Amino acid sequence: QSVLTQPPSVSGAPGQKVTISCTGSDSNIGAGYHVHWYQQLPRTAPKLLIYGDYNRPSGVPDRFSGSKSGTSASLAISGLQADDEADYYCQSYDYRLSDWVFGGGTKLSVL
């Protein structure tokens, strides 16, 4: 059971927009701790996609965007492409656990 809750899967057609949610609590996202997102392509290491709620590292397309409100955060992917098919993970910090916390991951399928 992950501390941050993500939907197991989402899907969309090429060119469409999808949103992946990440729900936490008042000891992590709700306490104001920043949320970070990773993309894990099949059989590869995770790659940082969004840091500090909405910031993109150099080289990440602006099709990827992050937002946060209350105890939840979201990753939006617009203009879906076939090579966006991957697992996506959110991550934050929890002060009660004194621990990094991850979501369970969301598998994105591009139909």
Next chain:
Amino acid sequence: QVQLQESGPGLVKPSETLSLTCSVSGYSISSGFYWGWIRQAPGKGLEWIASIWHSGTTHYNPSLRSRVTISVDTSKNQFSLKMNSVTATDTAVYYCARVDCTNNSCYGASWGQGSLVTVSS
């Protein structure tokens, strides 16, 4: 651009010690940043294990703290992970990462390709 490469035995016997090393290129560890280890059990999600500042300050996952040691060797530009008393549940891909932090939360900014460690007799 910083590159990280994990190395170590791919098979460890139950109750023994898992040892992994991360070699860093393209950046001098002694210049700064945190460095960390994250693992992923087969078919499962990500779990942070430990982080270390270049000066040696450490942070551990509370649930693993009693079994884990992270260390840094600036002369070799490497950092290492030791986990003792391993069981089958420690079977995972172990990733090393350069860790960056915002003003209240840290994250894995650059990752190694990962090293599969299987715990089995």
